[in-house]
Amino acid sequence: MVAYTTAPGDVEMGLEERTVVMVEKKSSTQRIWTVSGAILIVALCFGGVLLFAWYWSGKPEMMTQSGQTEALIEKDTAEKTDPHYTLKRISSKAKAAIHLEGSYDDESLTAELEWKDGQGQAFAQGGFQLANNQIVIPQSGLYFVYSQASFRVSCNDGEEESAGKRLTPLSHRIWRYSDSIGSRASLMSAVRSACQNTAQEDSYRSGQGWYNAIYLGAVFQLNKGDKLWTETNQPSQLETDEGKTFFGVFAL
Incomplete structure (x- = not known):
């Protein structure tokens, strides 16, 4: 103003x-x-x-935390691409589950694939038991049964001209015995032919051998007390390093 x-x-x-x-x-x-x-x-x-x-x-x-987060994401992605890790993760969340690692000893009396529940990533929970190399089902219900057998077969029979041309059949099977049935029954099975005359013939001659894995997995209605076991026709050709040959069951 x-x-x-x-x-x-x-x-x-x-x-x-x-x-x-x-x-x-x-x-x-x-x-x-x-x-x-x-x-x-x-x-x-x-x-x-x-x-x-x-x-x-x-x-x-903030940049440090961002870098740590990216590293954890990359690690988690790599682990999730491993089928063995996925099965282990799913089965560990189940109420009842068992996961066994395969072992083979040429000098053993049985000379067959043996299953171990106290080594590597093997575990048992929810009442599952391993008895006489067989899995015993704790309760009646739906279960996912799975197994993998990894083979490495030497295809060279000593003659260079026939190396890689001698076919060797490989088989892996899961058996079930139930009191309700009164006899054993085959749950799953698969067969592979090793040492085929393919483009891999050079690897046969170099002594690397023939490698393949048989995987079995499906859902079954099982009863309490049922027994499950495996049968493999070439146990001496199995690869029993951790995560290559395994057998397991988990409740759904």
């Missing part, structure tokens, strides 16, 4: 010839708004500086 005052005129000039001087006075309200605006600008600048400093101080930690 602007106020005006009148200066006293020259008496000699008379009332009609008085000179009026206009004096502008600034309002106190306008000064308050000016000061408030300046304070606000300073506060915004100071806040911006603090925000900038906080962002850069926390950025290295």
Whole structure:
């Protein structure tokens, strides 16, 4: 707001010839708004500086956490592509499950594939038992039964000309015995022909042999006390390294 005052005129000039001087006075309200605006600008600048400093101080930690997260995702993806890991993960969440690792000893009396529940990734829970190399079902219900047998067969019979041309049949089977049936019954089976005359003949001659795996897996209605076991026709040709030959069951 602007106020005006009148200066006293020259008496000699008379009332009609008085000179009026206009004096502008600034309002106190306008000064308050000016000061408030300046304070606000300073506060915004100071806040911006603090925000900038906080962002850069926390950025290295954020980058580290991001790198760790990406590494964990890559590791988890690699593990999930392994069928053996997937079966182990699913069965470990089941109420009742058993997973066995295969073992073979040429000098043993039985000379057959033996199953172990206390080595490698093998385990048993929920009432499952391993007795006489057989899995005993704890309760009646639906179960997923699976097994894998990995083979590496030497196809060279000592004659270079016939190397890789001698066929060797490989078979793997899961048997079931149930009191309700009164006899054994085949649950699953598969056959492979090793040492076929294919493009892999060079590997036969180099001594690497023929490699393949037989995998079996399906859902069955089983009864309490049922017994499951496997039969393999070439146990001496099996690869029993961890994760290559296994046998398991888990409840659904």
